[in-house]
Amino acid sequence: MKIKFIPVDYDYFDFxxxxxxxxxxxxxxxxxxxxxxxxxAYFWAILKNNTSQIxxxxxxxxxxxxxLDVKGRKTKVExxxxxxxxxxxxxxxxxxxxxxxxxxxxxxxxxxxxxxxxKRRGYDLGFxxxxxxxxxxxxxCWYEITGEILENSQEFKGIDNSLDVxxxxxxxxxxxxxxxxxxxKILAFDIEADEFRxxxxxxxxxxxxxxxxxxxxxxxxxxxxxxxxxxxxxEAELLEKFAEIIKKISPDFLTGxxxxxxxxxxxxxRAEKNKVSLNIGLDGSQPKFSRGIFTTGRINGxxxxxxxxxxxxxxxxxxxxxxxxxxxxxxxxLGESKKKFEFKHSSKINGDEWGRYFEYNxxxxxxxxxxxxxxxxxxxxxxxxxxxxIFDVSRNGMSANVEDYILHNLEKFNEIPEKHPTYDxxxxxxxxxxxxxAFVFQPSPGLYENLTSFDFTSSYGSVIVTYNLSRSxxxxxxxxxxxSIEALDKKLYFSKTSGFFPQMLKxxxxxxxxxxxxxxxxxxxxxxxxxxxxxxxxxxSYGYQGFFGARxxxxxxxxxxxxxxxxxxxxxxxxxxxxxxxxxxxxxxxFAFLLNKKTxxxxxxxxxxxxxxxxxxxxxxxxxxxxxxxxxTKRTGEFGAKKKYALINEEGKLKIRGxxxxxxxxxxxxxxxxxxxxLMILKQGDEKEALEYIKKIxxxxxxxxxxxxxxxxxxxxxxxxxxxxxxxxxxxxxxxMQEREMPLKAGSLIEYYIAETKSETKxxxxxxxxxxxxxxxxxxxxxxLRHQILPAVENILQVFxxxxxxxxxxxxxTTLGEF
DNA sequence: ATATACACGGATCCCCTATTTCC
DNA sequence: GGAAATAGGGGATCCGTGTA
Numbered sequence: 001m002k003i004k005f006i007p008v009d010y011d012y013f014d015f016x017x018x019x020x021x022x023x024x025x026x027x028x029x030x031x032x033x034x035x036x037x038x039x040x041a042y043f044w045a046i047l048k049n050n051t052s053q054i055x056x057x058x059x060x061x062x063x064x065x066x067x068l069d070v071k072g073r074k075t076k077v078e079x080x081x082x083x084x085x086x087x088x089x090x091x092x093x094x095x096x097x098x099x100x101x102x103x104x105x106x107x108x109x110x111x112x113x114x115x116x117x118x119k120r121r122g123y124d125l126g127f128x129x130x131x132x133x134x135x136x137x138x139x140x141c142w143y144e145i146t147g148e149i150l151e152n153s154q155e156f157k158g159i160d161n162s163l164d165v166x167x168x169x170x171x172x173x174x175x176x177x178x179x180x181x182x183x184x185k186i187l188a189f190d191i192e193a194d195e196f197r198x199x200x201x202x203x204x205x206x207x208x209x210x211x212x213x214x215x216x217x218x219x220x221x222x223x224x225x226x227x228x229x230x231x232x233x234x235e236a237e238l239l240e241k242f243a244e245i246i247k248k249i250s251p252d253f254l255t256g257x258x259x260x261x262x263x264x265x266x267x268x269x270r271a272e273k274n275k276v277s278l279n280i281g282l283d284g285s286q287p288k289f290s291r292g293i294f295t296t297g298r299i300n301g302x303x304x305x306x307x308x309x310x311x312x313x314x315x316x317x318x319x320x321x322x323x324x325x326x327x328x329x330x331x332x333x334l335g336e337s338k339k340k341f342e343f344k345h346s347s348k349i350n351g352d353e354w355g356r357y358f359e360y361n362x363x364x365x366x367x368x369x370x371x372x373x374x375x376x377x378x379x380x381x382x383x384x385x386x387x388x389x390i391f392d393v394s395r396n397g398m399s400a401n402v403e404d405y406i407l408h409n410l411e412k413f414n415e416i417p418e419k420h421p422t423y424d425x426x427x428x429x430x431x432x433x434x435x436x437x438a439f440v441f442q443p444s445p446g447l448y449e450n451l452t453s454f455d456f457t458s459s460y461g462s463v464i465v466t467y468n469l470s471r472s473x474x475x476x477x478x479x480x481x482x483x484s485i486e487a488l489d490k491k492l493y494f495s496k497t498s499g500f501f502p503q504m505l506k507x508x509x510x511x512x513x514x515x516x517x518x519x520x521x522x523x524x525x526x527x528x529x530x531x532x533x534x535x536x537x538x539x540x541s542y543g544y545q546g547f548f549g550a551r552x553x554x555x556x557x558x559x560x561x562x563x564x565x566x567x568x569x570x571x572x573x574x575x576x577x578x579x580x581x582x583x584x585x586x587x588x589x590x591f592a593f594l595l596n597k598k599t600x601x602x603x604x605x606x607x608x609x610x611x612x613x614x615x616x617x618x619x620x621x622x623x624x625x626x627x628x629x630x631x632x633t634k635r636t637g638e639f640g641a642k643k644k645y646a647l648i649n650e651e652g653k654l655k656i657r658g659x660x661x662x663x664x665x666x667x668x669x670x671x672x673x674x675x676x677x678x679l680m681i682l683k684q685g686d687e688k689e690a691l692e693y694i695k696k697i698x699x700x701x702x703x704x705x706x707x708x709x710x711x712x713x714x715x716x717x718x719x720x721x722x723x724x725x726x727x728x729x730x731x732x733x734x735x736x737m738q739e740r741e742m743p744l745k746a747g748s749l750i751e752y753y754i755a756e757t758k759s760e761t762k763x764x765x766x767x768x769x770x771x772x773x774x775x776x777x778x779x780x781x782x783x784x785l786r787h788q789i790l791p792a793v794e795n796i797l798q799v800f801x802x803x804x805x806x807x808x809x810x811x812x813x814t815t816l817g818e819f
Numbered sequence: 820a821t822a823t824a825c826a827c828g829g830a831t832c833c834c835c836t837a838t839t840t841c842c
Numbered sequence: 843g844g845a846a847a848t849a850g851g852g853g854a855t856c857c858g859t860g861t862a
């Protein structure tokens with residue numbers, strides 16, 4: 001039997017002591033297929049480099065005799081081979097030790113207490129990763145599979161009968177083939193419950209959205225019939241119906257928004273309470289949950305994707321949204337919003353409100369479904385590039401993605417994988433001192449005209465590639481030709497013989513460049529996603545080497561990367577100044593400077609000249625020309641503030657960095673004022689209009705004409721309430737929320753305003769004036785003028801030598817006309 | 820659980836000293 | 843008059859959120 005097959009979900013099982021993978025996917029006709037395959041399990045024993053042939057022979061004999069009985073499972077060394085391999089870039093002799101069961105390799109490795117063996121490696125990848133590396137059956141890629149159909153077969157305990165699939169195949173051979181179309185079946189879902197705490201309230205309704213399928217199921221029966229709404233008897237029947245619909249639709253992907261942390265665990269808890277079995281897995285099993293702080297819900301044969309997790313790692317840093325709430329994310333990516341519905345306990349919902357509640361619930365699934373479609377190209381490309389199952393890739397942080405990429409590309413370098421650090425090692429690494437990071441130029445406050453900026457492309461990535469910075473190329477002692485740099489209070493050396501990590505990174509950067517250029521010629525969603533994935537991978541690789549949990553952790557390489565980057569930007573600044581420009585500001589990998597009467601053409605020529613002298617793959621690019629730019633002083637001290645500036649380009653587009661206007665923990669009034677002031681000043685080059693504008697707003701504030709909404713301050717609670725040492729205004733607000741039993745946990749966004757308090761409560765503390773947004777009260781004029789508006793505009797106007805304090809106090813600004 | 824360092828700025832915390840209050 | 847309480851100043855620390 002020969003089929004075309006695309007693997008989607010990976011699982012493994014033991015049969016007669018051996019490991020098998022069970023992969024669920026589709027064939028070219030869209031039929032659901034399960035394939036069973038296996039591969040040899042092995043790990044490596046790396047030998048000391050002076051081990052003689054005779055010693056090796058004796059060693060092999062000893063190892064071949066190893067037999068173990070682990071938890072009633074008999075496992076043994078099946079065979080051994082000696083190979084020439086690389087480990088951390090060094091040539092080594094290593095014994096490839098084949099064992100019966102992958103799970104026992106750790107124990108066998110533990111049994112090799114032999115002095116000739118220096119290290120044991122490759123037993124901690126997990127069987128699925130090991131299998132994918134070994135057989136190269138990459139997720140979401142097409143294959144032609146030849147194999148034997150399992151039909152009412154006794155093999156594997158009759159697995160084909162216990163699985164709800166169209167075809168079950170035992171693999172003989174697999175060959176990658178050209179891409180076929182794959183349109184996965186997606187089912188989005190969302191629940192509404194009476195309590196936010198998992199399982200503590202009843203689930204009132206569940207909505208589903210798939211292709212041409214929309215449904216809300218609820219046991220809150222109404223007399224009237226609503227579109228897409230189906231009534232059931234009670235919660236137990238609701239849960240049964242949930243399982244039924246999933247089985248009927250039989251999706252490849254079940255997707256939710258925060259469903260790892262809410263919907264799925266809630267369903268599980270309520271199913272247990274109601275003694276209903278959520279047997280939605282293709283093998284009839286219930287969802288399984290990982291332990292730990294972040295729970296993840298896994299369903300056999302159906303990939304559960306919590307979109308929030310993926311958006312968090314892959315997109316959040318490039319998003320405008322201030323929170324990752326479904327509403328904001330949908331607004332940004334789809335231009336659609338959630339339906340409005342104020343949460344209330346079901347006992348307090350009036351008759352006619354239920355219809356809107358159902359619509360609200362359905363809309364959440366609609367948005368989730370559309371978001372999945374929107375992000376599908378990204379999920380697909382991430383999965384193909386990292387070569388790990390989509391279930392894992394969609395939940396990975398960027399460091400895990402980098403590591404997956406490395407592990408799946410090691411074979412090209414004949415490298416044995418490094419092990420995961422032990423608990424103790426991680427502890428040691430975490431204790432280490434921080435190393436010096438980026439260089440930030442000390443700016444002089446002022447308003448400047450005619451500027452431009454140059455940036456290093458993939459700065460840290462190209463530094464790593466150019467100077468070959470990695471764990472395997474780090475040298476304890478310098479050799480004849482090595483790269484060297486001062487960092488960590490000593491001189492660090494790196495070999496000039498290209499290491500696998502920098503080489504992989506070079507490949508990543510080149511691919512990113514290639515796809516980006518192709519995109520310019522012709523837009524293509526998949527290429528866009530691919531280019532983006534490579535970009536993220538390149539950006540995360542520096543952080544990876546400095547991350548304490550990394551297999552290829554190398555603090556020296558991370559410190560050297562930062563040091564080389566500092567050197568590069570400082571040199572570029574120096575050359576730029578020497579050329580007759582004037583550098584105003586720089587941060588990490590980019591710098592802005594005045595043209596100083598030079599033309600744009602001259603500037604571009606200078607860029608070319610600069611680039612021709614840069615080492616390796618280092619490259620500067622011109623970002624834009626700016627009409628004006630403003631840098632301000634710090635609130636304390638007379639120096640210019642770093643990481644705070646605003647630029648306007650020739651089309652009138654603003655680029656604002658660091659100012660309160662881009663910070664969500666300032667009230668929108670202050671942000672709006674600052675934004676407008678910056679715009680007015682940068683457009684006109686003077687402060688006159690801005691001053692009038694500020695005066696107008698101050699007057700409105702004093703006359704209480706401002707909507708309370710604009711006074712709301714939003715601050716995130718980053719940890720559990722009890723862990724706070726310092727009782728800040730947002731913690732006072734959070735305590736009030738807790739008293740009211742409002743949903744509250746680490747990560748919640750706390751909203752409050754500062755109110756006028758009665759005169760007898762004499763207090764200096766702002767926290768004593770905190771009120772929740774729906775609490776009755778009036779905004780505190782003094783606070784909003786002194787602590788929100790003033791700080792937002794004070795430093796900007798100081799550039800024009802204007803003391804805004806006097807305007808706030810209502811004094812006549814007699815000297816105004818002079819400016 | 821978890822990519823890195825640098826930076827700003829609000830608000831509270833905490834210690835010290837000066838002043839006021841109390842007996 | 844002397845001890846205790848309070849006020850207030852200033853640096854340290856906590857905390858959140860940016861830039862890159």
